[in-house]
Every structure is written in C-alpha cells, then in structure tokens.
C-alpha cells in the first residue's frame with residue numbers, strides 16, 4: 001500500500017513538473033529519436049587494416065579506409081599549444097582557422113568511415129591564454145557533420161579536458 005502510494009506520488013510529480021512531455025519533445029525537435037542505427041555489412045576491404053598500426057597524417061591515412069567500416073574512433077588530436085611532437089614540422093603551431101580547418105577535414109573522414117551508429121570520442125583541451133574554446137568549436141564541427149552529441153566529461157582544475165562521445169547515424173533514418 002505504502003509502495004503503491006509512493007509510486008503514484010513519483011509518477012504524479014513527474015507529470016506535474018513537465019506536463020505533456022511527448023508533445024513538448026516534438027515541439028523542440030531534438031535528436032533523441034534519430035538515435036536508431038541501421039545495420040550495414042562490414043566491407044571486406046577493412047580486413048587488411050585490422051590489428052595494424054599505421055603511422056602518417058590522419059587526414060591521408062583515413063582516406064584509404066573504406067566507408068561504413070569502423071565501429072569507434074578514439075582520438076586525442078594535437079591541441080595547437082606549441083608542443084614539440086616527434087616528426088611534426090609545424091611544431092604543433094598553426095594559425096587557428098587553419099588548425100580547425102584541418103581538424104574538420106579529419107572529422108569528415110571519421111564520419112565517412114564510421115558505421116551508422118558508430119561513435120567518436122575526442123579528447124581535447126582549450127587554450128585559455130588565447131581565449132580559444134577548442135572543445136566547443138570541435139563539438140560544433142562534429143554536429144555540423146551530422147554526429148549526434150551524446151556526452152562530455154570536463155576535468156576542471158589545472159587542465160580542462162573535454163571528452164566528446166558523439167553517436168553517428170545516417171540522417172533521415174529513424
């Protein structure tokens with residue numbers, strides 16, 4: 001009896017807080033209902049890349065991979081902070097628009113190679129001294145390409161790192 005009353009109360013208060021939840025969701029037109037993935041057959045050409053480490057420019061390397069062939073991309077791209085990474089002639093320093101244009105071309109390749117329903121997780125850090133919110137800009141780029149935003153983790157303190165996990169679907173598929 002008590003449990004019944006408690007459950008009823010929980011249901012009531014939910015309804016009291018947001019009346020006509022479904023109807024309001026439709027007005028907002030969010031992306032929640034686009035989250036269903038469609039099954040695709042893995043292209044056999046991906047097999048030659050399995051269990052392989054490839055060293056090179058991500059933009060070029062990704063171009064060689066077949067479309068709809070990868071389940072998940074996890075990346076920590078350069079932050080444009082001026083670090084001296086081995087083999088990086090730019091010294092991790094590009095004009096900001098050029099830096100983001102390069103990243104955008106790489107995200108576009110990631111979108112192409114991910115299977116519908118695939119995920120991308122990006123670890124980035126903004127450069128406070130330049131007032132550049134790298135994580136927001138990347139998030140916007142990914143959404144522009146058609147990725148659905150799913151979650152992010154901020155670690156505030158000495159560093160501010162945001163991890164984005166975006167769910168990729170083929171748009172128009174419900």
Ligand SMILES: C[S@@+](CC[C@H](N)C(=O)[O-])C[C@H]1O[C@@H](n2cnc3c(N)ncnc32)[C@H](O)[C@@H]1O
Pocket residue numbers: 056057058059076077078079085086088
């Ligand atoms: C923030 S660090 C990530 C390091 C990585 N998590 C690791 O443990 O080795 C960025 C890395 O991206 C590499 N990098 C820079 N430009 C690149 C490019 N065009 N394609 C692929 N990797 C690149 C850098 O050399 C550096 O190792």
